[in-house]
Amino acid sequence: MSNMLLEAKELHTYYGASHILHGIDFHIRQGEGIALMGRNGMGKTTLIKSMLGIVRPRHGRILVRGDDFTRAPTYRTVQRGIAYVPEGRGIFPNLSVRENLQMAARAGVDGQREWTFDRVMATFPRLGERINNGGWQLSGGEQQMLTIGRALMTNPDLLILDEATEGLAPLIALEIWRIVKEIRKTGIATMIVDKNHSAVTSICDRAMILVKGEVVFDGSSEQVREDPGLIQKHLGV
Amino acid sequence: MDFASFLIQTLNSLQYGLLLFLVASGLTLVFGIMGIINLAHGSFYMIGAYLAFVLASLTGNLFAAIALGIPLALLFGAFLEWALFSHLYKRDHLEQVLLTYGLILIFEEVRSLLVGDEVHGVDIPAVFSASIQLSEVLSYPVYRLVISAVCIVLAVALYFVIQRTRLGMMIRAGNHDRVMVEALGININMIYRVVFALGVALAALAGMLAAPISSVFPNMGSHVLIISFVIVVIGGIGSVWGALVAALVIGFADTFGKVLVPELSGMVVYLVMAAVLLWRPEGIFKKG
Numbered sequence A: 001m002s003n004m005l006l007e008a009k010e011l012h013t014y015y016g017a018s019h020i021l022h023g024i025d026f027h028i029r030q031g032e033g034i035a036l037m038g039r040n041g042m043g044k045t046t047l048i049k050s051m052l053g054i055v056r057p058r059h060g061r062i063l064v065r066g067d068d069f070t071r072a073p074t075y076r077t078v079q080r081g082i083a084y085v086p087e088g089r090g091i092f093p094n095l096s097v098r099e100n101l102q103m104a105a106r107a108g109v110d111g112q113r114e115w116t117f118d119r120v121m122a123t124f125p126r127l128g129e130r131i132n133n134g135g136w137q138l139s140g141g142e143q144q145m146l147t148i149g150r151a152l153m154t155n156p157d158l159l160i161l162d163e164a165t166e167g168l169a170p171l172i173a174l175e176i177w178r179i180v181k182e183i184r185k186t187g188i189a190t191m192i193v194d195k196n197h198s199a200v201t202s203i204c205d206r207a208m209i210l211v212k213g214e215v216v217f218d219g220s221s222e223q224v225r226e227d228p229g230l231i232q233k234h235l236g237v
Numbered sequence B: 001m002d003f004a005s006f007l008i009q010t011l012n013s014l015q016y017g018l019l020l021f022l023v024a025s026g027l028t029l030v031f032g033i034m035g036i037i038n039l040a041h042g043s044f045y046m047i048g049a050y051l052a053f054v055l056a057s058l059t060g061n062l063f064a065a066i067a068l069g070i071p072l073a074l075l076f077g078a079f080l081e082w083a084l085f086s087h088l089y090k091r092d093h094l095e096q097v098l099l100t101y102g103l104i105l106i107f108e109e110v111r112s113l114l115v116g117d118e119v120h121g122v123d124i125p126a127v128f129s130a131s132i133q134l135s136e137v138l139s140y141p142v143y144r145l146v147i148s149a150v151c152i153v154l155a156v157a158l159y160f161v162i163q164r165t166r167l168g169m170m171i172r173a174g175n176h177d178r179v180m181v182e183a184l185g186i187n188i189n190m191i192y193r194v195v196f197a198l199g200v201a202l203a204a205l206a207g208m209l210a211a212p213i214s215s216v217f218p219n220m221g222s223h224v225l226i227i228s229f230v231i232v233v234i235g236g237i238g239s240v241w242g243a244l245v246a247a248l249v250i251g252f253a254d255t256f257g258k259v260l261v262p263e264l265s266g267m268v269v270y271l272v273m274a275a276v277l278l279w280r281p282e283g284i285f286k287k288g
C-alpha cells in the first residue's frame, strides 16, 4: 500500500465559461504538510473545492487513498479522513459551540477516536469558556478555533486549512499557528493556504505555487524560503 | 359568554391550533431547510384522513389505523422525496409550485378513483367517546382532549429531536449552510429525506386524528394548506417554535373570531396575519 492520501490528476475546473484550473496535478501523503501558495484569485480555493467535490471538475480524476472519488459526493470523500476548514470559517452561528463540535464527531478511517470532545477542549481552552454560547456570539479568532476544533472532531488524517488566519489580529493568528504546529506533530497531514508565507513554509515541508490555475512550483518549503525571487515573482503584490 | 362556553372555545382553540401545528411544522421545515414551496403538503393531511377511514374500516379500530398509517406515511414521504422533491432543491419556486400543484390534482384524482367522492365519517374509538359535562347544557368531548394531548406530546418530542439530538443539530446546521454540513462528512440528502418523511407523517397524522371530528371529504387538504402557509409566514419561515406559537394564535383567532364577530369569521385569520407582518415582516421568530 502506498501512503498516498489525496491526489488530483489533470484537473480542469470551470465556473460557467471561465476556465479556472488548467490541468492541475496534486498529491499529498500521510503525515505530509503542504503549503498551497499563490496570489488572490489563482485558484487555490477552487482546487480544494474541486478535490472535495464541492465544485465539480470538468476533466481529470480525484483519488483518495488510491481509490477513484472523482464523482463521489462530498460527504463520501471527506469520510475517508479529510477535514476541511473553509475560507470564511463556516461555523454554524445558530448552533452553540458545544453543538458545533458534537454534530461533527465521528471516528477516523481506522476507527481512531483520539480527538475527543475533551481533547479539543484542552487544545482550545478559550472555547471551553464559550461552550454554551451561540456560534454567532464568538469573536473571529474564537470562530476559527471552533472550525479547527470541529474539523478535529472528525479524527482526520488530512486537515485542510483555507486562509485560517484571514482577518485575525496578529496575536490571535500566532495562537492559531501554535495550535496548527501542535496538530502537525500528532502526524495529521495538513494542506494550508495562507497569506503569511513565512508561517506556512515553516510549518509545512512542501510548497506548491499556483499561478492562474497552473502549478508553477512544487518543491520543498526551504527552496521557497531561500529564494526571494520566487516569492517576488509569484507571490508578491 | 358564560364561563363554560368560554372554556369550551378555549379548548377548541387549543385543539385546532395544535392540530394545525402538526401540519405547519413539516411545511415550515421543508420550506425553511430545503427551500421548497410544497403546495401538496395539505394533500398529506387529506391522505392521512382517508387512510384513517380506509384502515379503520378494515381493522375496525382507529388506533390500529393510525399505527398502520404512520409507517405508511413515512414510507410514502421518503419515496416522494427520492422520486420527485430531491430534484426540486435547485429549481426555482415557479417550478416547485407547478410540480406540487400538479401533485394535488393527481392525489385528488387517485383518491376519487380509489375511494370515491362521498363524504365519510370515522368513528371515535369507544374508549374516548365520552363527554365531560361542563354545565347543565354544555359538555366537552374527551376525544378532542385526546387530540390536544397527542399533539402536545408530539410538539415536545419534536422539540427534543431538534434541540437535543445530533440529527436535530444537523438539521439546524443544514438550515444555515448545507455545503458545510456535507463537508463534515454528513449525508445531507439523507437528512432531507428524513425531514421530508417526518413532515409528511405529521401532516398525515393530523388528518388521521381529525377524521372523526371533521369527517373525511374531497379537497379537505386545501383549506388546511392555506391556513398552514399563513402559520408558516406568521411564525417565520423555518422556525418550528414560530409555527407552534403562530398555530395557537390562529387557532384562537379563528375559533373566537367565529363566535365574537361571525360577520368577519372568514377574514379574522388574514387580518391577524396582516397585523403580524406589519409588526414583524420576517414573522414572529426568525429563521433558525
Ligand SMILES: Nc1ncnc2c1ncn2[C@@H]1O[C@H](COP(=O)(O)OP(=O)(O)O)[C@@H](O)[C@H]1O
Pocket: A015, A018, A020, A038, A039, A040, A041, A042, A043, A044, A045, A046, A047
Ligand atoms: N463561484 C464562483 N463563480 C465564478 N467565478 C469564481 C467563483 N469562485 C471563484 N471564482 C473565480 O475563480 C478564480 C479562482 O478563485 P479562487 O479559487 O477563489 O482563488 P484563490 O483561492 O486562489 O484566491 C478567481 O478568478 C475567482 O474570481
Ligand SMILES: [Mg+2]
Pocket: A044, A045, A046, A087, A162, A163
Ligand atoms: Mg481562496
